[in-house]
Each structure stands twice: as structure tokens, then as C-alpha cells.
């Protein structure tokens with residue numbers, strides 16, 4: 001009997017080890033087959049483990065990719081594992097373009113990532129095919145240049161309120177990330193619902209903060225929980241909510257509270273419209289665009305309401321931390337490069353006399369502001385890359401055969417820091433973007449590529465520009481020499497410490 005149990009245990013252990021290490025064999029086989037590919041393997045968690053190790057060792061969760069590409073700029077793709085799955089991570093700019101432009105329909109977004117699935121499964125970011133196309137078409141118009149203009153006054157007002165010097169203690173480092181998150185989340189709430197949620201609490205925390213906490217904690221949970229990683233390996237998208245440990249259970253409860261609160265706001269608005277007390281026929285609020293569609297369809301479906309919640313969560317996720325991160329990192333770079341900061345301030349002052357004069361047209365005349373922000377996006381792209389996708393139809397990208405079931409993604413950091421495309425890529429140098437001839441051909445993709453690229457990119461850029469314009473007009477941004485920049489990776493690629501700069505009022 002003992003021998004039988006021991007044999008069974010040995011076989012089981014062997015099977016588990018085979019499951020865990022089989023991706024390595026596949027990866028080495030692929031690397032042998034395709035020239036200029038590099039293998040990164042880590043058991044169970046795969047690349048998620050490597051982010052953590054890189055952060056602990058180098059203070060930068062993406063250092064290992066930056067370093068690899070700077071040493072081997074001709075790398076076509078990195079091959080890594082996510083659990084037992086193999087991911088082809090394209091690095092060559094031409095291949096990145098090819099896979100996202102020509103073969104976008106050959107992929108679907110990967111499911112099973114806890115917060116993404118629970119909060120935005122049916123939103124624009126995570127859906128595919130016809131359903132995605134319908135959603136994108138419905139909202140595309142509001143994101144066009146000419147329509148984004150109308151959003152500028154809200155951003156101006158919010159940035160003035162939140163960054164007013166009355167609220168700032170200038171003797172201490174400024175929490176630029178946290179403050180900018182307050183601005184960007186308020187702007188998203190106002191463009192989606194038409195109201196500010198500032199001050200409204202949920203689970204004992206401001207609602208915006210709770211949303212962003214849940215997203216970050218959800219991502220950290222996946223990185224740190226061996227159990228969840230193992231569940232994902234075995235159950236894929238069914239992992240969410242299956243026999244959850246306490247950490248996951250708590251997160252699910254908090255996410256449910258957030259969804260319930262959002263649903264309350266949507267149902268109240270719907271009630272007002274149905275009773276004739278509210279006319280939304282001309283409204284450009286995101287929620288009203290979705291509600292018009294819901295009413296036109298004569299839908300009474302709970303599923304459609306749930307989809308509106310997913311859509312709000314998607315926009316909150318897409319538009320809040322990404323833009324706030326961009327602002328905080330741009331301020332960090334400007335604080336360490338006073339010459340560029342002075343040049344930027346001079347440009348702004350040559351175009352407007354005071355912040356009240358700022359409008360969409362004069363904002364677009366600020367070419368140097370554009371260069372500064374692009375340079376910050378290049379060195380520290382807030383969205384690390386596209387979300388992993390599953391191949392649904394065999395095809396070839398360059399020489400690499402993509403088979404049904406294989407995973408694909410792209411980390412922007414490689415292309416954006418590749419010395420083949422950018423001289424001295426490690427240097428923050430906004431002036432490089434002035435050399436328009438040379439830079440015209442440089443691959444620049446921090447918002448993604450092709451038809452699944454960021455729908456909110458112009459809005460995100462506009463919001464970041466407004467915030468930076470206000471701050472550079474009103475404050476000298478100085479470095480906190482006591483603090484070193486450490487870049488972590490949760491929902492976005494973001495500074496670990498939020499005390500990197502001081503502000504000094506300009507009179």
C-alpha cells in the first residue's frame with residue numbers, strides 16, 4: 001500500500017514538474033527555430049515573476065527588457081511564458097506594426113486576469129469581434145479632435161481646484177502622482193456621468209481612490225499569489241472566483257460594492273429620463289450616449305446595464321492612472337532638467353499670458369510641450385504594452401509562425417528605447433523631437449497600434465498638457481534629491497515613490 005501511494009505521489013510530482021517546466025522546452029525549441037529571438041523563462045508565474053525580480057534588483061520592473069534590447073537591438077521577439085502558455089512578444093518595429101495592423105482580427109484578448117475580468121469583461125478594452133466594433137463605433141465620434149475640445153474647460157477647472165496653492169504644502173515634496181490622479185479621475189467621472197464624485201466614499205475611502213486601489217491591489221494579488229497563478233494555469237478564465245482564498249474574496253467583495261454604487265447612479269439617471277425630467281438627446285456625456293442606445297434598442301436587459309458599468313470601469317482604468325502617471329513622470333524629468341523646463345515655460349508664456357487664456361487652439365500651438373510629453377512617454381510609457389492576446393487563426397508574422405492558441409503581446413519599452421531607432425535612448429531629451437525629419441520614421445507607439453489602439457489618446461494627451469501647462473506656469477518644479485526614481489509595475493508602469501519633486505511658487 002505504502003509503495004503504491006509513494007508511486008502515485010512520484011507520478012503526480014513528475015506530472016506537475018512536467019507541466020511547470022514544459023514551457024521551457026517549447027521556448028528553447030522556438031528560439032532555435034527563429035533567429036534573433038530571446039527566451040525569458042520563469043516557472044508558474046512566468047514574466048510576472050521577472051517584473052518583481054527586476055524591481056527588487058534594479059529598482060525598475062522593466063529593466064531586464066530595456067537592458068536586453070539595448071544590448072541586442074536586432075531582437076525580433078522575446079519568447080516568454082505566462083504559466084504554461086507561450087507568449088511571443090514582438091520587439092522589432094516592423095513586426096509590431098505587421099501583427100497589430102494586418103492581423104488584429106486573428107487575436108482575442110486573454111481572459112482570466114482577476115480585476116480586468118470582474119470589472120470590465122464586457123467593456124471596450126476586453127471585448128472582441130462584432131461586439132467590440134459596435135462599442136467602438138458608438139463612442140468613436142466623441143473622441144474625435146473636434147469633440148474633445150469641449151472637454152477642455154472641465155479639465156482646466158479641476159486642475160485649478162486641485163492644484164491650487166492653498167491646498168499645497170510647499171515645504172514638503174509634492175505627491176504629484178496622487179494629485180494628478182485626483183484630477184484625471186475627476187475629469188473621467190465628469191465626462192462620463194456629468195458629476196463629480198469628489199468626497200463620496202465607499203468602503204471608507206474616496207470612491208476614485210478605492211477604484212484605483214482595487215485595480216492596483218488586484219494586480220499585486222495576481223503577482224504575489226502562487227495559488228491564483230496556479231488557478232490561472234489550470235482554469236484560465238474560470239479562475240476568477242473559483243474557490244477563492246481570503247485575499248481574492250475580499251477583492252471580489254470590494255469590486256461588487258463599486259459595481260453596485262455605479263449601477264445606482266445609472267439607474268437613477270435612467271429613472272429621471274423615463275419620467276421625462278431629463279432630456280439627454282443632445283448630451284455628449286459618455287453615459288448618455290450609452291443610455292440613448294439602450295433606450296433606442298428598447299432594452300430592459302440587466303445585461304446592458306452591466307455592460308454600461310463595465311464601460312465606465314474601462315474608461316476609469318484607461319484614462320485615470322495612465323494620464324496621471326504621464327504627468328508625474330514628466331514633472332520628474334523636468335525637475336532634473338531645468339534647461340528643458342525653462343524652455344517649456346518660455347514657450348507657454350510666449351503663447352498665453354495667463355492660464356485663463358488657455359484654449360484648445362493655443363494649447364495645440366505649444367510644440368515644445370508636445371515634445372516634452374512625447375519624450376516622457378518614450379522613456380516611461382505608462383501602459384507597459386498591449387494586453388496579452390490569444391491567437392485564433394494560424395498565420396505568419398515575419399518568419400514567425402503564430403499557431404491557434406499561442407499568446408502574443410508587445411512591450412513598448414523595447415521599441416521606444418532601442419538604440420536602432422533612438423540615439424542615446426536612456427537620455428531625456430525633448431529636443432530630439434524637433435528634428436522632425438529624423439523622427440518622422442521613428443516608431444512611436446505608447447498608445448498602441450492599429451484598430452485596437454487607444455481611443456482616448458487625444459483626450460489623455462490634452463489632459464496631461466493642461467495639467468503640465470498649469471503647473472509649469474505657476475511653479476518651478478525642483479527635484480527631491482533625497483529620493484531616487486524606482487519604477488514599479490501594477491496596472492501601469494509607475495513611480496514607486498510619490499515624493500519625487502518640490503514646487504516653488506512663481507510670483
Ligand code: HEM
Pocket residue numbers: 124125126136188314315318319320322323326381382383385386387388446447448451452453454455456457459460461
Ligand atoms: C497617457 C494616457 C494613456 C495611455 C498611455 C493609454 C494607452 C493605451 C493603450 C496602449 C491601449 C491599447 C491596449 C491594448 O491594445 O491592449 C489603450 C486602449 C484603450 N484606452 Fe487608453 N491610454 C491612455 C489614455 C486613455 C484615456 C484618457 C481613455 C479614456 C478616457 C482611454 C481609454 C482606452 C480604451 C477604452 C481602450 C480600449 C480601446 C479598444 O480596445 O478599442 N485611454 N490605451
